[in-house]
Amino acid sequence: MSVPDAVPARRTGLLLVDDQALLRMGFRLVLEAEDDLEVLGEAADGASAVRQAIALRPDVVLMDVRMPGMNGIEATARIVAALPECRVIILTTFDLDEYAFGALRAGASGFLLKDSRPAELTGAIRAVATGDAVVAPRVTRRMLEMFSGFLPASGEPAPGTGGLDPRLRVLTPRELEVFGALAEGLSNAEIAAHFMLSEATVKTHVGRILGKLSLRDRVQAVVLAYESGLVTPGL
Incomplete structure (x- = not known):
């Protein structure tokens, strides 16, 4: 009697959003090396990110903050409003974490620094995809200081x-x-x-x-x- 083929595990669909093509390429190379992650598309600005998210319905969006036209905070708010099941991870540099409060209020599920190690990036994506939230420790410390202003x-x-x-x-x-x-x-x-x-x-x-x-x-x-x-x- 033949044994039925195993059903392949569902892969986590990703959308990469950054106005720097080289950064998107680097993230894609890291992520596509993982069997359980799949890059569905890319966007270079917030407006394109919203359109791509609605069309592709990714599980997780990796979102830059500063981009031409619509920024990452506004794009996050629109994506979360249109796709409540979609999770957004903000990719930031240490100098840009003043945007943390606005992005969190917009519905982001986490923050990572752009210089995070590959294992940190993939681990964060898996955690957020299962409903958890992730904030890089260095961002957390600065973010808590920033909260005092609000x-x-x-x-x-x-x-x-x-x-x-x-x-x-x-x-x-x-x-x-x-x-x-x-x-x-x-x-x-x-x-x-x-x-x-x-x-x-x-x-x-x-x-x-x-x-x-x-x-x-x-x-x-x-x-x-x-x-x-x-x-x-x-x-």
């Missing part, structure tokens, strides 16, 4: 909220603790160790937090935590 000077919630932003009142005390740890960049394993919980319990808490607050992923949770004053940069 918060009240004291870092406190707005007056009249009873000391807690109204958006967070749906969370239980334990969920608030986990939410704060999550916003500080701790992994599930680190949160579990800190609160002496199992990783499975932490994962459940994180899922409930995202659901209650209608957040796409951990990156949006970080944005809300700093917006609400639950976590203050530098403290």
